[in-house]
Amino acid sequence: MNKNMVKSAGIAALAAAVLFTGCSKFNPDTTLVTINTGDGTKDTISLGYANFAARYQQSMYDQYLLSYYGEGMWSTDMTGTGSTMEDDTKEGVLEDIENQYLAKLHASDYDITLTDEQNTAIADAAKKFISDNPADTLEVMGATEEYVKQYLEYRTYYSLVSSAAKEEAGESISDEDCWMRTFSYVLFDTTGTTDEEGNAVEYTEEEIADLKANAEELAAADDYSAKAEALEATASTYSYLKGEEEDDTMDMAIIEAAEALDEGDTSDVIEIDGVGYYVIHLDADHDEDASQTKKESLESDEFDKLLETWKAAITWTVDEKAWAKVEFDTLFKTLETETEETTEETTDDATTEETTDTEESEDATEDTEVEDTEDTSAEEDTEETSEESDESTEETEAE
Incomplete structure (x- = not known):
């Protein structure tokens, strides 16, 4: 050697x-x-x-x-x-x-x-x-x-x-081409949970009703962040292009609800079949940081x-x-x-x-x-070259 x-x-x-x-x-x-x-x-x-x-x-x-x-x-x-x-x-x-x-x-x-x-x-x-x-x-x-x-x-x-x-x-590139809006969202997931052995466990109707009640409570709150914290719910953020008509990551029903909000507004409960109840809060009508990322x-x-x-x-x-x-x-x-x-x-x-x-x-x-050594090989796809700020939309997934 x-x-x-x-x-x-x-x-x-x-x-x-x-x-x-x-x-x-x-x-x-x-x-x-x-x-x-x-x-x-x-x-x-x-x-x-x-x-x-x-x-x-x-x-x-x-x-x-x-x-x-x-x-x-x-x-x-x-x-x-x-x-x-x-x-x-x-x-x-x-x-x-x-x-x-x-x-x-x-x-x-x-x-x-x-x-x-x-x-x-x-x-x-x-x-x-x-x-x-x-x-x-x-x-x-x-x-x-x-x-x-x-x-x-x-x-x-x-x-x-x-x-x-x-x-x-x-x-x-005009301002409209990269005008990004950012909202916070909480998902009250109704798809169920898993037991200690990793088996899927569906929620009961009563449990789903409780989740919907929590979502309605958050939608009616004066302080979105404080109420989400009180409910022990995880709030995440998402940025999207103003006026966009399709989104590869976020359900368009959520985007359409965000489009109807003014900065500082909170949505009603948004039910997505097979997913759960969303409540969103428009943090910024024009998120300058996200807009700059989109422009880049x-x-x-x-x-x-x-x-x-x-x-x-x-x-x-x-x-x-x-x-x-x-x-x-x-x-x-x-x-x-x-x-x-x-x-x-x-x-x-x-x-x-x-x-x-x-x-x-x-x-x-x-x-x-x-x-x-005799042979080597490393993982990771380096798709290398070209430096791009990949996606303009940034998502932090809720639990």
Whole structure:
């Protein structure tokens, strides 16, 4: 069993405690992706660079997931789709690389170029990363200063271009497009309960009548929150787009009742067949925080559409046989050792933050152990790339 000790520091867009290794059984200069940009220009992405990006992502997942899912996680079908976690992750990495490449390709559309300060910071960060990791581990991994610089540069361009494109898209989004209303709700669930053995137990007619009486008491209360607390009922909140005609999460009967309320009003009892009795209270006719979240979600949607337009304008050809040579055949494990404080370097406000599916720690240097094993596989669908504020509607489910 081959073991390497790895010491890594947080740098710019690369997380702290990065654990690298891998057996490079291929020529890193091999062309993995051939790109025809549509204007007669051809470009390439090397297998070595893509391997670096993939193994880096694997290392992050190993840190957070290995202790939960075990050493066979990378070869396991975690999503039930017939593909392994390794396959899913590698697919996500290629999508990330393409999105980042396209962002850099279209940076001039937004008059974006990296400043001398940003380029210097990226170069310094790459040097520090290489110097902070043992030469033998970097050699096994195939990590080079040039790959780290390329990685940071791509992420920086993606961050800057996506921000600019979203800001531009936001100019055409009206207040009505993202006007969110928020209400509190209590559900008096009539579907029954479970006994100590987990068996379903239906409520009696008398118990259901008591629940309805509690709902009516809450609907008539002057102080909604206080009465809900007195009834030991759980109040949750929900935000929806003003005037919406369909909702994927909340029953439209509840939305329609909310539409009829003014801010501060409480509804009558709303009976939903097979569910129970709802009583809602309109907290905000215009929830500014929820509206901002909705606007950001719409901006992200527009940027995703723009990315698809950019993709359609190029030819992106992957050498699948070469890509198959990148394997997650080595696990990355964090040792339980003393943590050292480290200074994190950043390239610029917008330089270092790109939302990806990889959760990255940002401060702390750790000693880590890389352990060769036969196979690996991690769960979690990282559907990675593209940072979106997912849903504009936020629901906290009541009991």
